[in-house]
Amino acid sequence: MTEGSAEAVPPAAETMAYAEPRDVAAVRSFVRAAAVERGLAPTRADLLVLAVSELTSNTLQHTAGGGVVRLWSDDRRVVCEVVDGGAARSFGQMPSSDSHRGRGLAIVTRVVDKVSTSTGPDGTVVRVQMDR
């Protein structure tokens, strides 16, 4: 978990917007297809899909609007960013199994190789990545 993301988003990034709960299934299809096409093993792509599904659902549950997903890759990893107008997120520990809430972001940190986030005047970017 690191703060800030100095790297720029490459122009070749694929993007998809989401605005309501029924869009989240389409986001999952988009991320799965793009990640597999970029060479991530299907079982690894499924973990990235779960993380992005949690992040986009978090936007729709806790902010006033929707957001955008960006995905790109290089020779080492597949990177996905979830951008929304919400406040900074905190990625805490997994709550106890009988707890009612607080699992979404904890799941994200458990299933991807790296999570980083940055918050500015335009909102919050959460970047997750899977190594190849």
Add this chain to the structure above:
Amino acid sequence: MPNFEAKTSTDGDWLVVALSGECDLAVQAELAAALGDAVGRSRAVMIDLAALTFLDSSGIHELVTAHHASRERDGRLSVRNATGMVATVLEVTGVGELLGSKDGDGDGIVAP
């Protein structure tokens, strides 16, 4: 749209709720209604996940809520037959263990 469905049937002492398709935020209310109905009808509820292909924290939230509702009625709610990513989510959150997650037909779990 996720092709989510919840179908309820009986199997011996158990009321079985078979979930299929993708379970996410878009169908959370539908899942809550199905689980709430099942817990209201039976003290022994088995959630069959064999045909469920996706589960996230919104679905986990409803499973835990139904678990607590069942406990308040001295009942029990369990899950069985999770595979793939559904099994992964249950394991990562610890909720599979909480709900006595079993492979196969759920033998070994005794209805209350």
